[in-house]
Amino acid sequence: MGYKKLPDWASWTSALFLGISSGLQVVSFVSIVSGLIGLTGTGSQTPELLVAGTCLGILGTYLFSIIRPPKKLRASDIFAGFFSFAISATLCSTLIFLIAGVTNQFDTALYEASVALTTTALSTLDISQLTPEIEFFRGILQWIGGLVVLILGAAIIPVVGTRSNPSAHIERNEALSLGATRRTAVYSILAIYVPLSIILWFAYSLTGIGIFDGLLLAVSTVSTGGFLPQGNPLANGAVQWIAIAGMCVSGTSFVVLWRLARNKVGELKNSLELRIYFLILISLGLVLFLASGNLSLTNLRSSFMVISSAISTTGFPAVIQGEWLPVFTVLILLITAIGGMAGSASGGFNIRSLIILLRLSIRELVRQLHPRSVVRIRIDDKPLSESTVEHAVVLQFLFISVVVITAVSSSIAGLDLFSAINASIHSTATAGPIRSIEGDLVDPSLWTRPIRATLIPAMILGWLTIFPVLIAAGEFTSFLKGRLKSFRRQILKVTERQ
């Protein structure tokens, strides 16, 4: 082929195309499998899924074959690859939704694809109208989305090894135990993610909701996606308890789960982040249960369902049985913004970054009294480097900026003030569903199409933990600048000759 004829590829360009081809191939694979799943039933959308999946697969494989893999990938190349993967997977999924006739509007299909891949529980699809193959396609997309978050957050970023990557240093010490290299870390994640999904599938199936629904619910839980299959299986009490346990585990750092799997329980006792995570979970669950005024066991379960769904940013729809106080809405919004532990499948700002910021505030308070004091911020008795602290600050700044920009754009598009803030936080934290002040769940299908469109960038940014997107964008800007410079030089040469 033209492999040899191609000029040398810059590492950034090959990473970009590698990401695009991976996106094409992954969506193609899921589409074909979904099509085959459809054959077990009526298979009304199987032909569309198979044809579209095959076409995408051929395109992805061709692209992969012409890419010249670089000798060494820089960290920014990896992020560019992830970003291009995200965009290509989103666009391909959009195409599948359009071809399969799930919707005939491009923006709605794009929104649904973003919602699925970013594991945000803000779907506008009418579940009762979906065929099993589309349900499966939708469910597996979020499973892949959850895996991307984990690989990026617990395997790629921490082992990147630069001294200036924000998320890296926040999660570095913890995540290194998953594996010394990116590859071993990815294997470790898969070694937890896949069995966990299977265990949950098995557990859900045991409750009698059916194997297919159990599978969909399991992938939703483990990826913190929050997509529900038909027939509302969550109405079953046993399913709810399994979902609570599953969401708690999904919001926990995979390093913690890895250590548990390795029977290194002793190391976990001192984990401040883990203690705070469970403290928030239990205390707020109890607050909801006690303050709502209904002291039944059903309400206890519902309260923990609401809290675990919010903190793990899963977004399973849950309502408490008692009275909903306005302060609950604020608390839910707060824990959704914080999210679960660093290195988990959940979205949000994460508890570890929050601890760093709070310790930084205390240190600055002390520094006001003793300006020359040297105080190191410590977590679990381990001192953090100044760059780690600095980057937690950057993450805070970026998170708030994304929330603010999304809130402004969605309010201009027509959302009221509270809903705009609420929706922007949920989108950036890849959580859902949104609650009104009275505690009712808001149906996103009631929003206009421009409103939904304003939430898509926030979801993608939140999914890729913001920073990688900006680095990819920075690299792209440099690339464009370089091209412009050379173009300008060429023009100058031509004019000089003339």
Next chain:
Amino acid sequence: MMSFERKKLQKSTSTTFHVTGTALLFVSAAMFGCAIIEGTTGGSIFPLLLASLTSLFFGGLGRLGTKPGLLGQADIFSAVGGAWLFVSLFGALPYLFAGTFNYGGSGLLIQFADSLFESISGYSCTGSTVFGSHNPIESHGSGILLYRQLTQWAGGMGIVVLVVTVLPSLRASGLGLISAEAPGPQSDRLASRVVDTAREFWKIYFVLTLFIGVALFAAGMGGYDALAHALTTASTGGFSTRDSSIGFWDSSAIEMVLIFGMILGGSSFALHWRSTKEHRVTHFRDPEFRSYFGLMSISTFAITWILASNGFGVNEALRSAAFNVVTLGTSTGFSNASGAGSNGDFASWVSGPQIILFILLVFGGCTGSTSGGVKIFRLQVGASHTLRSIRRFRRPRGVFPVFQGTKVVPDALVQRIAGFIAVYAVLVVIGTITLTALDTDIVTALSGVVSALGNMGPALGEAGPTSSFADAYSAPSRMVLALLMLVGRLEIFPMLLMVVAPYRSTKHHLNKSK
């Protein structure tokens, strides 16, 4: 024999009381002046006179019974925090003695709470008020209303800065006191001597107030109102002598003068000083001022465009947008709404402009100005810091300083700013949770907390520009907001340290004695 530690403790306590006492003497003088005005306009002079004498007695006791000296870091925060607390407390006396908030059978406790709220709102230049349709501003005497305006004027530049002008004995500690009270992460030094710096600040402030007063008079306001509004425009406070604030005059000329005055009040006083020294406008050379001005211009155009596409005429949209953007962007809090639902009532606008105004509530004005909020400087440093991180990632061995304009910002200051923003966010969250738990709706609670911390005045939801805080918030909620106003006025750290420093000092003494 008295130990060295004990002597040190006595000395710092003595200085704290000396500073507080001197501040109370200024407050007493203001009350006395207003008592005379109240008397000449036919009102009763006794409430203000009694409050003045009480402040004079305690202020005199504090000043004469103590001796100032050099202060340590912890003592500086105690002195500033203490002075503000006592001034706010004694500042509530005129309202209490005059029965200003004695309406509809409200109990003494509620009256005291409302008086304290109004006093703190005044001295902290917030501009939130518990006056309203149930207790109209215009039903009170000229003296008490002028006193109310004066509280903002005194609080705008800073009571402690005022104290430093008459206390040369504080020497180097004076600069610490000014820094602790000044808005922004760092303070400017205008002269080699601290006392001269404080005096220069007050001179500029006085001239600016005079200038605004004359301009308002020329634009058609009465003499008394012009003076009263000049006091609260230069200080970016926002109190008015009318129930419908600036909406009472419904005059474009007055609004234009106020917009100009508020922009000057919200920009650094060091810039005004430099301009007067160099006899030309140097403001646009400053990157913070450029961003501040640019942000307000962009917000004005954005809101005008949204309002115009939502049924407003372009002229009306521009007028309402410009006034409200500047009044909230500078943390002043005037209103040009003639009534609920009128053009200037931003609480009744569509949500797009409201969220832009909400962001302006958070941002605030420039460092070294009389405005509140997080400050543009901090946000610029935050943005520059973020960009540096992205650059560093791409070139890990590169050295990228954080710039603000052409100046390099030291890393220590960057961390201090990061700490400030984190504490600010924590306070917003805690405040909002507390207020919603006290039965306030979320939008009103959140915007009220941001407004109080940023010393803005009006908020959104039920606490809009035409509403009274007495109707929007319960009495306990108002006390929470009053506390946040004080914390916000002193830029969080001094108020928190005022609590932390004595605790640390006591702990230190206890450890020593063991």
